[in-house]
Every structure is written in structure tokens, then in C-alpha cells.
Amino acid sequence: MMPYERLEAWTAVRHLAVAVYRATEQWPSSERFGMTSQIRRAAISACANLAEGSARKGCREFGRFLDIALGSLAEASALMTVAADLGYLPREELDALRTTQQKAGRLVWGLHQAIRRKA
Numbered sequence: 001m002m003p004y005e006r007l008e009a010w011t012a013v014r015h016l017a018v019a020v021y022r023a024t025e026q027w028p029s030s031e032r033f034g035m036t037s038q039i040r041r042a043a044i045s046a047c048a049n050l051a052e053g054s055a056r057k058g059c060r061e062f063g064r065f066l067d068i069a070l071g072s073l074a075e076a077s078a079l080m081t082v083a084a085d086l087g088y089l090p091r092e093e094l095d096a097l098r099t100t101q102q103k104a105g106r107l108v109w110g111l112h113q114a115i116r117r118k119a
């Protein structure tokens with residue numbers, strides 16, 4: 001497998017994780033162990049699963065980690081929506097995060113499809 005740092009999907013997911021961390025810095029302190037922690041963990045989980053999966057032996061195992069990363073991206077997206085509903089994310093920030101999340105999702109999905117074809 002290719003080193004994860006060279007994967008375009010990993011770079012996109014890393015950018016999402018950084019954007020999520022920055023966006024949540026101003027959220028209420030009462031959410032520190034709630035939604036803030038949850039969305040951060042979802043974003044960083046997607047990033048970590050790409051890295052870990054790329055180090056595994058074989059396409060099948062990598063595909064399993066990509067499945068998990070896709071689930072984490074969906075979780076982050078759902079939490080963005082709830083955060084916006086609660087007023088934690090202004091509309092412009094939500095739109096920017098969604099654009100970043102969708103790009104990351106498309107790239108991870110494309111990598112997942114390519115890996116499945118190889119398996």
C-alpha cells in the first residue's frame with residue numbers, strides 16, 4: 001500500500017479534522033465533553049482509520065478501515081447539522097465544513113471503490 005501521507009483522501013480528511021477542531025474552539029464549555037468531543041473524535045477517527053488501514057496487509061483489510069472512515073465522516077456530518085440547529089455553527093461555517101466533508105467523503109469513497117476492485 002501507498003504511505004498514507006501520499007493519499008489525496010487522507011489529506012482531505014486531515015483538512016476536515018483541522019477545520020472541525022478550529023470550528024469547535026468557540027463552542028460552549030458545557031459541550032466540552034458532549035458534542036465538541038464527539039465531532040472531534042469522528043473527524044480524527046476518519047483520519048486515523050485511513051492511516052491505519054493503509055499500513056495493513058492487503059486490500060481487503062484496508063477496505064474495512066475505509067468503511068469505518070466513511071462512517072466517521074457521516075457521523076461528523078450529522079453532528080454538524082445538530083450543531084447548526086443549536087446555533088453553535090453559523091451558516092457560512094457550516095457550509096464551509098460541509099464542503100470540506102463532502103470532498104473528503106468523495107475521495108475516501110473513490111479510494112474505497114478502487115481498493116474493492118483490487119481485492
